[in-house]
Amino acid sequence: MADGKEAAVATNKKVVLKRYVTGFATEEDMEVVVDTVRLQVPEGSTAVLLKNLYLSCDPWIRGRMSKHDDGVAVPAPDFAIGEALANFGVGKVIDSTHPGFNAGDLVWGMSGWEEYTLVTQPESLLKINHTDLPLSYYTGVLGLTGLTAYAAFMEVGRPKRGDFVFVSAAAGAVGQVVGQLAKIAGCYVVGSAGADEKVDLLKTKFGYDDAFNYKSETDLAAAIKRCLPDGIDIYIDSVGGATLDAALLNMRQGGRVVAVGMISQYNLEEPYGVRNLYDIIIKAIRIEGLNVNGYFNIYARFEEEMAGYIKDGNVAVVEDVVEGIESAPAALVGLFSGRNVGKQLVALARERREHAGTTLTVTVRRHTQSSQSVADQAIDQLATQEMAGSDEEAAVATNKKVVLKRYVTGFAVEDDMEVVVDTVGLRVPAGSTAVLLKNLYLSCDPWIRGRMSKHDDGAAVPAPDFAIGEALANFGVGKVIDSTHPGVNAGDLVWGMSGWEEYTLVTQPESLIKINHTELPLSYYTGVLGMTGLTAYAGFMEVGRPKRGDFVFVSAAAGAVGQVVGQLSKIAGCYVVGSAGSDEKVDLLKTKFGFDDAFNYKSETDLAAALKRCFPDGIDIYFDNVGGATLDAALLNMRQGGRVVVCGMISQYNLEEPYGVRNLLDIIPKAVRVEGFNVGGYFDIYARFEEEMAGYIKEGKVTVVEDVVEGIESAPAALVGLFSGRNVGKQLVALARE
Structure with a gap:
């Protein structure tokens, strides 16, 4: 014109x-x-x-x-x-x-x-x-809605044939597409909806294998368990809140939660607190928010693929159309009561066109090459007892151990454990392939607390509950006293899972790892060179995937894992801030571990404001050892595409009712990934890690702080002290100070 x-x-x-x-x-x-x-x-x-x-x-x-x-x-x-x-x-x-x-x-x-x-x-x-x-x-299945479903399921969910998929708000615009994509991908798919009519639609029109009306269910977790008894591989979440909580209890190992929307939360002044986030650690679950704006680069491919599915009859479409602009307010309001069936849209001017397809509708150690602890010198003087194959009667030794006295609720106390004296034969039983260890150092870690409670059958736990009277167990360093296993010899120094006792008979010695760097303190293999160090390395390097210049926040930063993560951050060229529970620890972070900044969370009245002060431009990687309110505060400060590595939740282990995390909605617009990880899945990189970390220590790039207590009798108090922040650095128990 x-x-x-x-x-x-x-x-x-x-x-x-x-x-x-x-x-x-x-x-x-x-x-x-x-x-x-x-x-x-x-x-x-x-x-x-x-x-x-x-x-x-x-x-x-x-x-x-x-x-x-x-x-x-x-x-x-x-x-x-x-x-x-x-x-x-x-x-x-x-x-x-x-x-x-x-x-x-x-x-x-x-x-x-x-x-x-x-x-x-x-x-x-x-x-x-x-x-x-x-x-x-193009308002739905071929537009933003369809692209959202496709990107969420195919790009973020990454389905494999045979996966078990759960979709909430499944009869909605996104859900109807996700379900059909799941069937095309060869998955078993279950949906939830808010009316029997919609449940029928899911099964008869969209090909869902099963579906349920969530409004008719008194226990959402049980309903999901009924439909998906083997658990969920992929959960496409359009609802959030209680449905997300229930789904987390039913996720399988390595499961993926794709947060597309949280319709249950949009109208609440006080968001629902999600309480089952601990499950993401032990099951290594990834929760990832999806912002579809980041996927328009694949639109052309998506459009052609989806149009083909429609024309071939593989995808059916249901639309809920209201006429005229005057109808739009009621249509929008109706979404939140589930009034719509299928994609809700407003028709203003219809154009007639032909179309094809189916329209339905603390001692600080810096290593030097000559350093060797008194304990390590004593260990070198231990006589190697060569008893395998001897016809002589095996010697017997006393064996002090820490056993569980009673199951724990709330905070553990020393009286929940007791030290008992037993005896142990200093020879491996004939006919076995076991290994007898003399324990030198035992690791003391918060996760043990979880095994000290009695859990219901089927509850997600990192390891089975201890039995009353059973010795507690964790990773430790030991010397082989006797062995009938071909790969392990008397005198070998090893680390791995061991009892909280002076001697442990290891019946599955394949899990033990030989110590290569005996020129370094052996105690390091309870920490920086053992499971603790591998946890920090795998979590930060493999899950967090740092880039030079990233802004990194570490909670419980003066702890065994946190101190390593902070130093790896500096090696990777990042800006790193840590939180700790005392001014002494804050000083340690900045003067010994090289953190750029740190704060005492106990002195802060507003954690989110404290993080904003330290990270005015936001956080790229949050390494979470705490959970609870600290996680909530960090979520408010994450940058676009940020990564939350959930390593532990020490603030939650002693609570009968977990803290409800309320700011998960923020992961959607910022496309934040919240990923739990289980270090058991990363032992394949241990050899690389050990060499790399040993090099950092020898070069002075990594400093180690250990908090060492002496004797097995000190172990209960050391464990209890972890939860009040009594320790400074890696907490361990030395048994062989001879």
């Missing part, structure tokens, strides 16, 4: 925000107003004028209808009072001065909730290629 003639003017009905919303949105929070629009693009611009044909109606719009404080993570800016609401839609180009668009083009992209929209940044619009399919599909 660049002919100089005066542009025509048309009326333009639009839905605007009438007042900011708290709680559930109502139709009265919006109003339909009538304005006018010139049917010509302003001269000198490169804009596009659209006549809107279909508008998408999605729950995420609700977030923009509230007034948020500055700095709060939101997927898009708040609407202003009187501003037209906006979402993705399908439109026809009426006028254009942009070289990439012509009048008559059919496009989809962000548009106002109005009859006409002037798009001033038309580069975000996408031309519609498959006009042989209903144009409305």
Whole structure:
């Protein structure tokens, strides 16, 4: 319309925000107003004028209808009072001065909730290629909704044939697509929905293997267990809250939770607290928020693939269409009560087109080459007892051990354990392939606390509960006294799982690892060169995947794992801040371990504000050893694409009712990955780790702080002290100070 003639003017009905919303949105929070629009693009611009044909109606719009404080993570800016609401839609180009668009083009992209929209940044619009399919599909299965489902399931969920998949809000716009993609991928898929009609739709139209009405269930975890008795490999979460909590209890080892939305949380002033996050550690579960804006680079591939599925009858589509802009407020409000069936959209102007397909609808040690502890010198003087194959009667020794006296609820106390004296034969039983160890150092770690309670059958635990009277166990360093195993000889120095006792008969010695660097203190193999160090290395390097310049936060930073993570961060070229529970430890972090900054969390009244002070630009990697309120605060401060490595949750181990984490919604707009990991899955990299870490120690790049108590009798107090932060550095028990 660049002919100089005066542009025509048309009326333009639009839905605007009438007042900011708290709680559930109502139709009265919006109003339909009538304005006018010139049917010509302003001269000198490169804009596009659209006549809107279909508008998408999605729950995420609700977030923009509230007034948020500055700095709060939101997927898009708040609407202003009187501003037209906006979402993705399908439109026809009426006028254009942009070289990439012509009048008559059919496009989809962000548009106002109005009859006409002037798009001033038309580069975000996408031309519609498959006009042989209903144009409305580009508000859903072929538009943002379909791309969300595809990216969540295929790119983030990474399905394998035979996987067990659970989808919440499964009859919704995203859920219906995910379920059908799961069947195409050869998975077994179960969905939840809020009405029997929708449950039937899932099974009869979308091919779900099973489905249930969550409103009819009194125990969501039990309902999921009934439908997926072998557990869940992939959970596509559109709901959050209690459904996420229930799903976590049913996840399989290495399971993936893809957080697409949290519709149950959008209208709450106080979000639901998710309590079962400890399960992500022991099952090595990954929870990843999906922001679909990061996946438009695959749109062309997705569009062709999905259009093919529709035309081949492999994907059916159900749409819930309301007519006219006046119907939009009610349609939006209805989403939150589950009123819609399938993709909710608003039809403004239907264009008749032919289409194909199926439309349904503390001692600080710095190593020097000559250093050797008194204990290590004593160990070298131990006589090697060569008894395997001897006909003489085996000698017997006393064997002090720490056993569980009673099951623990709440915080463990020393009286929950007792030291008993037993005897042990100093020879491996004939006919076995066992190894008898004299324990030299025992590791003292918070995770032992979990084995000291009595858990219900089927509960997710890192290892079986101890029995009353059974010796506690953890990783330790020992010297082989006797062995009938071909790979282990008397006199060998090893580390691995051992009892909290002076001697341990190891019946599965394949798990023991020989110590290569005997020029370093042997105690290091309870910590920096053992499971603790491997935990720090695998969590930070393999799961966190640091990049030079990353901003790293470490909680419990003065602990055994934290001290190593901080120093690895500096080696990797990162900026690292740690939290600890005393000023002494804060000083240690900055003066011994090279942290760039640190704070005493006990002195802070607002953890989120403390993190904001230390990380004004946000956190790229949070290495979490604490959980609870610290995790909640860190989530508020994560950067786009941030990684939370969940190593431990020491704040939760003694609680009968876990802390409910409330800020998980932030992982969606920021595409944050929250990943638990179990170090047992990383022993394949141990040899590489050991050499690398030993090198760092010898070069002075890694400093080690150990908190050593003497004698087996000191072990109970050392364990209890971990939970009050009494230790400084790696807590261990020395048995062989001879």
